[in-house]
Every structure is written in structure tokens, then in C-alpha cells.
Amino acid sequence: MAPYGLHEVLGEAGRGPNALRSLHPTLVAAETGAYETGSGVRVTPQQGLEDSTADIVVVCDIHLEPGLSPEGRWSEEIAWVHRHIAADVLVCSACSGAVLLAEAGLLDGADAASHWIMADLFRDRYPNVKFRPERILCDSGRAGRLITTGGASSWQDLALYLIGRFCGAEEAARIARLFLLGDRAYGQLPFASMTRPRQHDNAAIADVQTWLADHYASSNPVTAMVARSGLAERTFKRQFKAATGYAPVDYVQAMRIEEAKQMLETEPMAIEEIAVAVGYEDPTFFRKLFRRRVGITPAQYRQRNRLRTLGE
Missing domain, CATH: 3.40.50.880 (Class I glutamine amidotransferase (GATase) domain)
Known part of the structure; x- marks a missing residue:
């Protein structure tokens, strides 16, 4: 204390x-x-x-x-x-x-x-x-x-x-x-989770969020989100940020990185395979993005969480 x-x-x-x-x-x-x-x-x-x-x-x-x-x-x-x-x-x-x-x-x-x-x-x-x-x-x-x-x-x-x-x-x-x-x-970023999106009553944005939970790894997800919402692109981005607190691309990246963290903690897959699984064909870009958002590399994240799990 x-x-x-x-x-x-x-x-x-x-x-x-x-x-x-x-x-x-x-x-x-x-x-x-x-x-x-x-x-x-x-x-x-x-x-x-x-x-x-x-x-x-x-x-x-x-x-x-x-x-x-x-x-x-x-x-x-x-x-x-x-x-x-x-x-x-x-x-x-x-x-x-x-x-x-x-x-x-x-x-x-x-x-x-x-x-x-x-x-x-x-x-x-x-x-x-x-x-x-x-x-x-x-x-x-x-x-x-x-x-x-x-x-x-x-x-x-x-x-x-x-x-x-x-x-x-x-x-x-x-x-x-x-x-x-x-x-x-x-x-402390390696310990942080994705910031909870705001609660809101925008039905179009809520529908997109629900869809994205299962499709975050798809190619060009923001384009698909705009199309699904039925809104003009500029209007969609403005409403999405107002409703969730995130820009659409930041929201997608945050979801992908959270999933990658879970996989690094629990799966023996190679980092390149995890990158593809969460939507990044380029593992170099994935590593850079992961480090920017989490503060350490995917390999370091996997190592420290494996050690913590083992109590070492």
C-alpha cells in the first residue's frame, strides 16, 4: 500500500x-x-x-x-x-x-x-x-x-x-x-489494456462495432465499416470518434493489438503468423506498430508474460 x-x-x-x-x-x-x-x-x-x-x-x-x-x-x-x-x-x-x-x-x-x-x-x-x-x-x-x-x-x-x-x-x-x-x-504500457470505448446510443456506430469484433482481421476494415454504416466517409469518421473516443483506424489497431497480446500469451505461433492472424501481412509493420502501442516488441511481451505466468 x-x-x-x-x-x-x-x-x-x-x-x-x-x-x-x-x-x-x-x-x-x-x-x-x-x-x-x-x-x-x-x-x-x-x-x-x-x-x-x-x-x-x-x-x-x-x-x-x-x-x-x-x-x-x-x-x-x-x-x-x-x-x-x-x-x-x-x-x-x-x-x-x-x-x-x-x-x-x-x-x-x-x-x-x-x-x-x-x-x-x-x-x-x-x-x-x-x-x-x-x-x-x-x-x-x-x-x-x-x-x-x-x-x-x-x-x-x-x-x-x-x-x-x-x-x-x-x-x-x-x-x-x-x-x-x-x-x-x-x-507501464505493457500492462495496459485497450481503453474502454465510450457508451453511446448511435445505432449505426454500435452495429459497426459489433461487426468489427468478428472481422477486425479483414483487409481494409475501415472501408468496410464506412460502407456498412451507410454514412458518408467524413460523417462516419466524425460520428465514430464522437461515439467511441477513437478514430476508426485507431480503434481497429487497438483491437488487433489486444488480440495479438492474447495470442502471444497463450499460443506458440511464430510472431509472423500472429501478425497475419490479426490482419497484418507485413510483420515488420506489425512489430513497429506493436512497439509503438505497447512499449515493447512482441518478442519481449511474450517473454515477460511467459516468465510472469511461471512465477519466475
């Missing part, structure tokens, strides 16, 4: 012989009484918001039920963060904590990382935020004083970043060795 993990790791920083300084983490919440997180873990804050100031603020992951809006939530926490922003304090978020920063209006016009599963929320509620699902750690503005990080375990990357920045690279390396914190150089 991020609050306790960060507290333990940051609390150790500074004890090395060549550390530039030490850090003194404190768990802060709107109320000081113990409470249970969404996963049932009991947390006891050390200070309340009104009683605390900080040189570094870290907003940890937040619990938001699927389909519920963040509107009107966390008003006290947002006000507290704004006070620290006004004092030019370094403000960071771990995982879904970026939602609170977005709700506070701090990420508009900036790059931002969060858990990839938040892509729908950022797309629909925070369209001015440049959501970066491929990033583990992201400089989100204020001249390096607003940092956001990706998935649930990205608090580890944030901890090492903060230790390296304030305590020195040697101390960060010592902490990494002590806690066995690793570098995920490929980012």
Missing part, C-alpha cells in the same frame, strides 16, 4: 554515510482518526490537514468506485494542496492520486501520469490534461515542482526519484538495493 510503503522507504532515506539530507515523512489526512481504505486496510494518520505543513506533498492513490464522479469530493484536501502550491512546495501524486490533482485544476495543459485504468476518466472529465498512459513518472509542470506517477506500484519510482533529488544519487541507489526496488524501463 502506497502510504505505508512511502513512509517506510522515505523514512529510511538519509541514514546512508553519504546522504545529503534525511527525510521525515508524515501521514496526513482530513481527519486524524483511524479509517479503513477501500481495500480494507486500516490507516492511522499522524496529523490533520489544519495542523500540518510540508516541504514535499505526495497525494497517494484514491478510492473511486467505477462510474462515480469525482465532482465535489476532497474539497478539504484540494484546498490544502492549493495552499502548498501557493507556497511553491513540491507536489506529487502516486497512481490514481493524479485524479485529485486534476480535479483541483492543477494539471490542465500539462502532461500527467496515472494508472492506465484512469484513461477513460481523464479523457472524458479532464480533456485539457495530456494523459500519458505510457509513463511511470512524469514532470507535470511548475518547473519540476509537480510530479505525477503511473500505476499502483509507481510509488516506488516516486520514492527513488525524491530520494535521488533531495538526498543524492548514492543514497537512492542504497535505498533501491535495501528495499529491492527495481527499474521498469519499459514503462
